Amino acid sequence: MALTDTISAPPRAELANLRIAFPRPDAPPLEVISGVSLQVGEGEFVAVVGPSGSGKSTILRAICGLLKPAGGEVRVNGTRVTTPPPHVGFMFQKDALLPWRTVADNIKVGCELGGTPRQKQPARVAELIRLLRLDGFENAWPRQLSGGMRQRVSLGRLLAYEPDLMLMDEPFGALDYQTKIAMGLELLRVWETERRSIIFVTHDIEEAVALADRVVVFSARPARIVADYAVDLPRPRHMKALRSDPTFTHLTEAIWSDLALPS
Ligand SMILES: Nc1ncnc2c1ncn2[C@@H]1O[C@H](COP(=O)(O)OP(=O)(O)OP(=O)(O)O)[C@@H](O)[C@H]1O
Ligand SMILES: [Mg+2]
Numbered sequence: 001m002a003l004t005d006t007i008s009a010p011p012r013a014e015l016a017n018l019r020i021a022f023p024r025p026d027a028p029p030l031e032v033i034s035g036v037s038l039q040v041g042e043g044e045f046v047a048v049v050g051p052s053g054s055g056k057s058t059i060l061r062a063i064c065g066l067l068k069p070a071g072g073e074v075r076v077n078g079t080r081v082t083t084p085p086p087h088v089g090f091m092f093q094k095d096a097l098l099p100w101r102t103v104a105d106n107i108k109v110g111c112e113l114g115g116t117p118r119q120k121q122p123a124r125v126a127e128l129i130r131l132l133r134l135d136g137f138e139n140a141w142p143r144q145l146s147g148g149m150r151q152r153v154s155l156g157r158l159l160a161y162e163p164d165l166m167l168m169d170e171p172f173g174a175l176d177y178q179t180k181i182a183m184g185l186e187l188l189r190v191w192e193t194e195r196r197s198i199i200f201v202t203h204d205i206e207e208a209v210a211l212a213d214r215v216v217v218f219s220a221r222p223a224r225i226v227a228d229y230a231v232d233l234p235r236p237r238h239m240k241a242l243r244s245d246p247t248f249t250h251l252t253e254a255i256w257s258d259l260a261l262p263s
Pocket of ligand 1 (some may be wrong): 030032051054056057059
């Protein structure tokens, strides 16, 4: 056996005792993240839930290298993050499609940024259009799409970038309930085909449990991790069956209590 076979790969993302504070003009710095340690493995799907203003988006920005920690560190693929690391992709709640580019060309942006050779780009774009069920809309403009379709194009662009790690900040939060469930299933289907590590921030406890391998619960600001649950539910997940699964109910109730939500 080669020596390299015995050495396990570093985690995709690793937060080690991370602290983040924002300076304020007339007050001590606002401590937002207070000693958070977290590891996300290769191909792992981790959901993060926590109260509004607890620092969830801030954590994602720190992993992207957009914020300098006040203490501790962030590592991606074993390398300390000081500037935006390669192959870490981001998707926000609001899509950021380019209105002057068609669906196919918006997805192609991901190929261009990710360095896919020019001659391979059309095939990759076509593959993603099929995977995301956008066939027939290749030449449509973003304004001609529904909210769910726009989010699928955003997801296509993210995947075209070939990220090792996908940071998703309430990506389906603005969608209606039905579309949100459909997008969750779409994401799982794609993730099962093209395994990437995902950190998925959401306000929706059921969405977190339904999608993820693990759910990490943040406290109110300054954020600490109050719970880290392994979601022991079989895949592929079937949304309707999940709702009556005792593991699903038990987990959602436990997270509800962790967040001290009114019953
Ligand atoms: N650039 C910044 N400068 C100063 N304060 C900031 C900055 N970015 C975020 N904050 C503060 O950090 C705290 C956490 O913000 P963050 O956006 O991470 O919360 P969140 O958990 O994502 O909330 P939500 O669920 O509402 O999206 C908030 O109090 C916010 O005001
Ligand atoms: Mg946020």
